[in-house]
Amino acid sequence: MEIKNLRKNIIIGVIFGAVVMVGLGIYADFTEMARLLRAFRWGLLPAAIGLTVVNYLLRFSKWHYYLHQIGVKNLGWWADLRVFLGGFGFSLTPGKAGELVRLLWLKKLANVHPAETAPVAVAERLTDGIAMVILSLVGGLVYPQFTPAALTIGAVLVVAVVVIQIRPLALWLLGIGERLPLVSRFIHHLHTLYDNVYELLRLKNLLIAVTLGTLAWVSEGVALYLVLLGLGMPAAGQLALLSVFILAFASVAGGASGVPGGLGVTEGGLTGMLQLLAGASENVAATATLLIRFATMWFGVVLGLLIQAVWRDFLYGEAG
Numbered sequence: 056m057e058i059k060n061l062r063k064n065i066i067i068g069v070i071f072g073a074v075v076m077v078g079l080g081i082y083a084d085f086t087e088m089a090r091l092l093r094a095f096r097w098g099l100l101p102a103a104i105g106l107t108v109v110n111y112l113l114r115f116s117k118w119h120y121y122l123h124q125i126g127v128k129n130l131g132w133w134a135d136l137r138v139f140l141g142g143f144g145f146s147l148t149p150g151k152a153g154e155l156v157r158l159l160w161l162k163k164l165a166n167v168h169p170a171e172t173a174p175v176a177v178a179e180r181l182t183d184g185i186a187m188v189i190l191s192l193v194g195g196l197v198y199p200q201f202t203p204a205a206l207t208i209g210a211v212l213v214v215a216v217v218v219i220q221i222r223p224l225a226l227w228l229l230g231i232g233e234r235l236p237l238v239s240r241f242i243h244h245l246h247t248l249y250d251n252v253y254e255l256l257r258l259k260n261l262l263i264a265v266t267l268g269t270l271a272w273v274s275e276g277v278a279l280y281l282v283l284l285g286l287g288m289p290a291a292g293q294l295a296l297l298s299v300f301i302l303a304f305a306s307v308a309g310g311a312s313g314v315p316g317g318l319g320v321t322e323g324g325l326t327g328m329l330q331l332l333a334g335a336s337e338n339v340a341a342t343a344t345l346l347i348r349f350a351t352m353w354f355g356v357v358l359g360l361l362i363q364a365v366w367r368d369f370l371y372g373e374a375g
Contacts, residue, residue, distance in 0.1 A: 068147025083341035096285040103278040113271035144359025174251035186268030194300025276302040
């Protein structure tokens with residue numbers, strides 16, 4: 056994995072993100088959005104960012120717990136936290152592939168092969184996806200038109216978990232891989248990966264991970280609610296629940312798209328659903344999307360890059 060190529064992809068992602076933000080302004084009205092930003096209750100933004108930090112810490116707790124479950128116990132929480140948060144700097148790479156750099160950092164810091172730690176990344180993604188689908192389905196009880204999409208994505212995730220937990224079936228599929236020329240070269244690592252994923256997705260571990268993931272994404276949904284309050288929408292329990300649902304559904308759609316950072320897909324989902332379900336105007340919806348994406352996704356990218364810069368020697372050493 057070439058770090059330099061990943062950094063080039065980040066630049067491309069930033070440019071694409073800027074295009075998406077300009078697109079929001081074109082869709083709405085730049086002048087009116089500027090007025091809304093001037094009138095925004097900026098005192099609520101630190102609280103929204105604070106909820107994003109809560110999201111990161113809950114997800115880190117799951118990551119650290121998973122590493123302990125596969126036997127990586129020679130890495131303290133402070134070192135592991137920098138590894139976890141530093142990976143957010145690569146969120147804008149295609150399919151978030153750049154976050155796999157965490158596995159290379161773990162190899163350097165904890166002397167553990169990426170084939171052993173890759174299951175943690177796989178399980179983290181699966182359980183985050185399940186958590187967001189659960190929140191989307193809860194909202195689907197009130198807005199059934201969104202249920203089919205959430206069920207489709209949820210079904211894929213559940214099937215993946217079920218296949219992994221049925222060992223004879225999973226081993227049979229690996230056996231097929233052994234007969235494929237390209238796959239057979241890596242089959243030993245695939246067996247190691249499977250054995251660890253199998254353990255991480257056992258019922259107890261699955262419940263812990265999904266619970267942490269659900270709480271994490273609820274916190275970001277509440278952050279969206281605070282942004283809407285800052286833009287003048289009236290405080291209401293229904294709006295808070297709706298915010299959690301909209302944030303989860305748009306994030307699921309963005310993640311399923313495979314687009315770096317969900318750029319464009321997540322923004323479109325947030326803007327459209329805020330208008331359709333929350334009754335926000337085009338300008339309020341677009342401005343809220345702009346603010347929540349800066350408080351969540353863009354904040355994570357900047358935080359990750361800062362950690363990589365400050366602790367460059369720690370993370371990269373001679374290879375940086």
